[in-house]
Amino acid sequence: METKTKNYKYVYNRPESLVDKQTHYCPGCGHGIVHKLLAEILDEFGVRERAIVVAPVGCSVLIYDYMNIDGCESAHGRAPAVATGLKRVNPDSIVISYQGDGDLLAIGTAETIHAANRGENFTTIFINNAIYGMTGGQMAPTTMVGQITATTPYGRDPMDVGFPIRGCELINSLERPVFIERCSIHDFKNTLKTKKAIKKGIKNQIEGKGYSFIEILSTCPTNWGMKPQAAADWVKDAMVPYYPLGNFRDRQE
Amino acid sequence: MRGKPIINIDKCKGCELCNGVCPVNIMSMSKTFNKQGVPYSVCIDEEKCTVCRACAIICPDMVIEVIKYEQG
Numbered sequence: 001m002e003t004k005t006k007n008y009k010y011v012y013n014r015p016e017s018l019v020d021k022q023t024h025y026c027p028g029c030g031h032g033i034v035h036k037l038l039a040e041i042l043d044e045f046g047v048r049e050r051a052i053v054v055a056p057v058g059c060s061v062l063i064y065d066y067m068n069i070d071g072c073e074s075a076h077g078r079a080p081a082v083a084t085g086l087k088r089v090n091p092d093s094i095v096i097s098y099q100g101d102g103d104l105l106a107i108g109t110a111e112t113i114h115a116a117n118r119g120e121n122f123t124t125i126f127i128n129n130a131i132y133g134m135t136g137g138q139m140a141p142t143t144m145v146g147q148i149t150a151t152t153p154y155g156r157d158p159m160d161v162g163f164p165i166r167g168c169e170l171i172n173s174l175e176r177p178v179f180i181e182r183c184s185i186h187d188f189k190n191t192l193k194t195k196k197a198i199k200k201g202i203k204n205q206i207e208g209k210g211y212s213f214i215e216i217l218s219t220c221p222t223n224w225g226m227k228p229q230a231a232a233d234w235v236k237d238a239m240v241p242y243y244p245l246g247n248f249r250d251r252q253e
Numbered sequence: 254m255r256g257k258p259i260i261n262i263d264k265c266k267g268c269e270l271c272n273g274v275c276p277v278n279i280m281s282m283s284k285t286f287n288k289q290g291v292p293y294s295v296c297i298d299e300e301k302c303t304v305c306r307a308c309a310i311i312c313p314d315m316v317i318e319v320i321k322y323e324q325g
Contacts, residue, residue, distance in 0.1 A: 008322050010320055011256065011306060012310070022314070028266075028268030028269075033312075185311075187274065228268040229272070232270065
């Protein structure tokens with residue numbers, strides 16, 4: 001091995017918070033990237049021992065198997081309610097609710113809105129991939145107009161099932177949340193921005209500021225019926241124009 | 254030669270995302286298959302690697318680690 005003859009150092013290797021384990025995610029799935037970013041941030045703040053992740057129902061239901069932190073599984077859509085309880089009982093812990101679009105904006109809309117409205121001091125990571133991944137590609141509230149899914153074989157018809165819901169704008173109408181940002185992981189640059197946003201969300205929680213909401217546009221190559229790179233390009237071309245990226249609120253007080 | 258990616262080929266699921274993000278286009282897919290039965294990611298020209306870590310950061314399965322050679 002050539003590496004043994006020269007001096008070298010690792011500039012990128014596995015974060016301590018991530019377990020060395022093969023995930024069950026499909027090739028090119030965005031969940032793997034976001035797990036990694038979250039693990040890096042927990043390591044950077046040194047809060048791994050205090051962190052609790054609330055897993056939703058969805059593809060990321062086994063997140064506590066892949067991350068070396070405490071975890072709690074909630075009923076479908078009730079992750080914000082469970083996170084509220086965990087945070088109020090253990091104020092020193094770092095509580096992260098990791099939710100998909102079916103969990104956060106379909107069955108769990110009420111819990112999400114009320115947890116945000118109460119300004120609970122935890123961080124929500126919302127993975128928006130415009131489809132129900134785990135159940136086999138049915139239409140989600142965030143499915144794009146005209147997008148073909150298992151339950152909309154002729155494309156989503158807004159006159160029948162309405163337009164896609166913009167999560168950040170919905171939360172932005174409330175008074176208590178302190179940090180709201182939408183980002184994407186379709187390329188390298190935006191992945192770095194996503195990391196910055198998650199870092200801000202966790203920092204707000206450590207400082208006790210209040211509710212942080214980070215929406216991440218992600219890919220689902222299997223259910224979209226695309227190759228991973230084509231799926232990443234589709235996020236850029238189809239999703240970003242409807243879900244504008246950027247910061248909606250960053251309250252400093 | 255500044256550094257290079259170290260690829261754990263048996264973990265690679267063959268999604269090809271690393272090929273798309275590499276700024277100097279030195280990531281490619283193998284002609285052979287790994288244990289999972291998919292073509293895996295390979296670095297075709299380590300001399301050109303700029304140690305930007307783009308491939309490692311975009312990889313969803315933690316396949317790629319990056320090392321940097323120290324001078325002297």
